[in-house]
Amino acid sequence: MIIRERLIPYLFLLPAIGLLFVFNLFPTIATLNESLHANSLVRGGRIFIGLENFQRILNDPIFWKSLRVTVIFSLLVNPIQVLLALGLAVLANQRVRGIAFFRSIYLLPVAVSINVTTIVWGLMLDSQSGIVNGVLALLGIPAQPFLTAPSHALWSIIILATWKGVPLWTLFFLAGLQGISEPVIEAAKIDGANRWQIFTRVTLPLLRGVMIFVLVADTVANFLMFAPILLLTQGGPQLSTNLIMYETYRRGFVYGDLGASAAMLWVMLLIVFAVIGLEFFLLRERQSS
Amino acid sequence: MTEQVMTEQTKSITIQAASRLGSKRRRQELLETTLIYILLVFVAAIVLVPLLWAIAASFTPNNLVFRYAYPFSWRAFLPVEFTLDAYRNLFARNFERSMINTLILGVTVVVVGGVVNAMAGFAFARFNFVGKRFLFIFTILVTFLIPIDLTAIPRFILVNSLGWINTWQALIVPGLASSMVIFLFRQFFEEIPQDLIDAARVDGASWARLFMAVVLPLSTPVMITASLLLFLSQWDSFFWPLLVAPRPELRVIQVEISNNVGQFQTLWNELLAGSMLAAIVPILLMLPFQRYYVSAITSSGLKE
Numbered sequence: 088m089i090i091r092e093r094l095i096p097y098l099f100l101l102p103a104i105g106l107l108f109v110f111n112l113f114p115t116i117a118t119l120n121e122s123l124h125a126n127s128l129v130r131g132g133r134i135f136i137g138l139e140n141f142q143r144i145l146n147d148p149i150f151w152k153s154l155r156v157t158v159i160f161s162l163l164v165n166p167i168q169v170l171l172a173l174g175l176a177v178l179a180n181q182r183v184r185g186i187a188f189f190r191s192i193y194l195l196p197v198a199v200s201i202n203v204t205t206i207v208w209g210l211m212l213d214s215q216s217g218i219v220n221g222v223l224a225l226l227g228i229p230a231q232p233f234l235t236a237p238s239h240a241l242w243s244i245i246i247l248a249t250w251k252g253v254p255l256w257t258l259f260f261l262a263g264l265q266g267i268s269e270p271v272i273e274a275a276k277i278d279g280a281n282r283w284q285i286f287t288r289v290t291l292p293l294l295r296g297v298m299i300f301v302l303v304a305d306t307v308a309n310f311l312m313f314a315p316i317l318l319l320t321q322g323g324p325q326l327s328t329n330l331i332m333y334e335t336y337r338r339g340f341v342y343g344d345l346g347a348s349a350a351m352l353w354v355m356l357l358i359v360f361a362v363i364g365l366e367f368f369l370l371r372e373r374q375s376s
Numbered sequence: 377m378t379e380q381v382m383t384e385q386t387k388s389i390t391i392q393a394a395s396r397l398g399s400k401r402r403r404q405e406l407l408e409t410t411l412i413y414i415l416l417v418f419v420a421a422i423v424l425v426p427l428l429w430a431i432a433a434s435f436t437p438n439n440l441v442f443r444y445a446y447p448f449s450w451r452a453f454l455p456v457e458f459t460l461d462a463y464r465n466l467f468a469r470n471f472e473r474s475m476i477n478t479l480i481l482g483v484t485v486v487v488v489g490g491v492v493n494a495m496a497g498f499a500f501a502r503f504n505f506v507g508k509r510f511l512f513i514f515t516i517l518v519t520f521l522i523p524i525d526l527t528a529i530p531r532f533i534l535v536n537s538l539g540w541i542n543t544w545q546a547l548i549v550p551g552l553a554s555s556m557v558i559f560l561f562r563q564f565f566e567e568i569p570q571d572l573i574d575a576a577r578v579d580g581a582s583w584a585r586l587f588m589a590v591v592l593p594l595s596t597p598v599m600i601t602a603s604l605l606l607f608l609s610q611w612d613s614f615f616w617p618l619l620v621a622p623r624p625e626l627r628v629i630q631v632e633i634s635n636n637v638g639q640f641q642t643l644w645n646e647l648l649a650g651s652m653l654a655a656i657v658p659i660l661l662m663l664p665f666q667r668y669y670v671s672a673i674t675s676s677g678l679k680e
Contacts, residue, residue, distance in 0.1 A: 095583050096503035103496035104511060106553035112514075114530030115522060175419060181412050189416045191666065192423055197673065198658040199427070200612040202630045203651040206637060207430045210644055213442070218429055221448030230446075250426065255673070262674045311525045314614055314630075318637050332525070339529055340619065352529055359526065 115356075122349035140350040150351065152326050153334040156241065157310065160330060164245045164252075164309050169301055171253045173294075176260030177286075190261075196254045205315040208247035209234070234319055237327035244315050244328055252308070256301045263297035264290070302366050307359055331355060427655075428453045434462050434649040441644045462649035471650060473625070474632035475657075481547050481628060482610040486603045489552040493602065494595070496553075497561025498587060502573065515555045525615050532619045546620040547628070551610060557602045560672075564598035565591065597668070604665060605672040608658055629654045 122140045144150045179190050196204070211218045212233035220230040233243045267290060275285045291298075313332045316322060322329030322337070335355065339348030433441045435455035444452035499505075500512060531550055540546040568591065576586045592599075614630040621627070627635065633650040640646055662669045 093505070096499040096505040096508075099495040099499035099503070099583075099587075100511060102492040103553040103558060104515065106492070106549070107515060107555065110531055110534070110550040110553075111522065111524075111527055114534040115527045117534065118530035178412070178415055178419065183409060183412055183416075186416075189420055191663070192420045194662065194666065194670070195423055195427065195659065198608075198662045199655045200614070200630055200658075202614055202634050203655045204426075206633060206647055206651045207426045209637075210433075210441075210648070211426060211429065211445075213446075216442035216446040218425075218442075218445035218448060218452060221444075221446035221452070224446065225448055250422070254423070258670055258674055262670075307523050311523055313525065314634070318634055335529065345529070345533065348529055349533075352526065355526060356522070359523070 118349045118352055122346060122353055136346075140346040141353075144347050144350050144354070149326070149329075150334065153322075153329045153331050156327065156329055157331040160241060160245070160312070161306060161309060163241075164248055165302070165306050167245065168249055168252050168256060168305055168309075169298075171249065172256035172301065173260050175253060175257045176264055179257065179261055180264045193254050193257065196251050197258070199251065201248075201251055201314045202318065204247055204251040205318045208243075208250065209315075209319045212243050212246070235324060237325045240320050240324060240328045244312070244320070244330075247315060248309065248312060252305065256305055259297050259301050260294065263294045267293050299367060303363050306362050306366065310355070310359060310362070425453075430648045431652055432456075434645055434652050435459060436645055437461060438643055438645045441648075462643075462645035463653075465643075466646055466649055466653075471632065471653070474627045474629045475653065477626060478611055478629040481544075481551075482607040484548050485551050485610050486606045488548075489554065489557070489606050490599065490602055492552055493554055493557040494561045494592065494599075495587070496558045497563075498565050498591060500558070500562040501565035502568075515558060528615050528619060531616075535620055540620070542621055542623040542626060544626070547617055547626065550616070551606075551613070554606065554609075557605055560598055560602050560605070561595075564595060568594060600665060600668045601672045604661065604669055608661070608672075611654075611658055 123135060123138070175193065179186065179193060212220075214220070214230065214232045214235050217233070219233065223229075223231065231239060233239050271289060271293070272285060275289045280288065311332050312330050313336065316328055316330055316333040317336070320328040322333055331351070332355075335348050335351045338344045338351065429445070429452055432453050432455045433445075435458050436443075437457055437459055438461075440456040443456050444450075496515075500508070535541065535546050535550070572590065573586065576590045581589070610628075612630060613628065614634065617626075617628045617631050618634075622631070633647070633654050636643075636647055636650055
């Protein structure tokens with residue numbers, strides 16, 4: 088009876104933990120194994136090849152180019168999205184009539200999937216007859232090759248990712264802003280702080296936890312950007328939008344090279360962990376100084 | 377006497393100054409409010425322009441989709457020669473199958489996954505047992521640190537070796553357990569008064585009975601949030617179904633609309649009509665449940 092009683096929590100946990108283990112953790116570890124093996128043409132079946140897959144991708148200029156594009160993309164899109172989201176949260180936190188109506192509108196891109204976003208913006212950014220070029224023409228700006236020039240394509244991805252992403256991160260900042268108690272702000276006001284001082288010295292430090300979360304989550308989400316590349320550019324023109332997630336997919340599922348794909352995935356995992364660690368470290372540092 | 381006059385004068389001067397100061401402040405406030413509204417409307421326009429244009433274009437004959445986009449005119453936001461052709465053609469190509477597939481997938485994951493995750497949340501909230509901390513950290517590790525799409529390729533290799541490619545179980549089973557939903561339930565179950573559970577235990581209810589008859593009926597708010605989270609994650613899922621269920625009979629909505637991009641590249645109004653059908657379901661779920669929806673989304677980040 089007592090033993091049965093003791094087993095009960097494990098029985099409650101078993102289905103969920105079992106599923107998480109089998110479908111999330113186990114395959115990820117197994118990939119490391121996959122990346123150490125290759126299909127043998129001579130003997131058939133699998134043979135152990137050690138770090139050969141890693142060596143292969145590390146000697147591959149396309150892989151390096153893809154990493155470079157991903158880093159540039161990250162350095163552009165993450166600060167843009169986080170700053171815009173913070174600004175939009177401050178705006179949506181203003182106490183004016185009808186603010187709830189505006190907040191509902193700002194929520195719309197959160198509900199629209201990235202694929203829908205990509206399809207709609209892809210047509211809007213059309214080089215010949217897109218609506219964005221139509222609006223630019225009104226301002227006297229010549230039509231831009233948004234998706235067809237290496238200099239423009241990555242920015243087009245950034246634009247559509249930002250339209251979709253900023254409202255999501257705004258929700259977190261808004262929740263954070265609403266969690267700041269009124270007396271704290273009032274006290275700062277009585278001490279004679281102006282609004283900018285209140286924002287930078289009171290509000291921002293109180294948003295630190297939210298800021299860390301948004302930075303990390305946004306960085307990871309953008310690092311895994313995939314659908315817009317598959318649907319709009321297939322990595323082009325001239326590999327200018329060949330983000331790492333798309334390159335990993337292409338190796339595995341277009342060229343059938345799952346070994347290289349698995350090796351890339353491990354490189355990506357390491358990068359994700361490094362970025363998360365770095366962002367935590369940087370935000371801690373600033374806090375203590 | 378003179379003193380009184382003086383005070384009268386000072387008073388009136390003070391009042392004048394005060395009202396002048398007041399009107400200055402009021403003017404400043406008015407200016408600020410106007411500025412806030414300008415910004416609010418500007419952002420709303422950026423959000424709405426793509427959606428309004430896409431809706432209008434989906435009701436427009438294909439050859440006229442770009443008529444008012446370039447050169448641009450306000451009429452781009454109204455259908456040119458209103459027609460349902462795009463939607464009719466989509467359904468003639470069996471588009472509804474992908475919607476039905478995704479509904480089946482979403483509802484199954486909500487029902488089965490809901491119970492599975494609620495059980496785990498209950499164990500974490502109400503029991504003390506050996507390895508609790510370890511298992512809890514394990515679940516945190518699994519979803520919060522390893523993003524789901526990043527493990528898709530290893531999961532594909534596993535599901536492939538199980539012979540599940542192009543089957544329903546490949547779509548459903550890996551999506552059932554969600555650490556985020558487990559946390560949501562755990563948070564909620566921790567708040568249930570201990571007396572209630574003790575009372576049921578004294579009455580001789582088994583844990584399974586107590587869970588089904590006492591705990592779950594109390595859990596409507598968290599179940600709405602969890603269901604939204606699970607359903608929407610299935611409605612929006614793309615990468616995983618693309619890998620494991622490319623067969624047309626199993627296509628989910630995001631795969632279907634994306635497939636159209638390659639296959640019907642120049643049928644712009646149909647691309648947009650499909651996109652609008654894919655967008656309308658989450659929007660219709662979001663509007664009545666906005667509060668739950670927002671808490672579903674923010675719950676992942678702020679509860680530390």
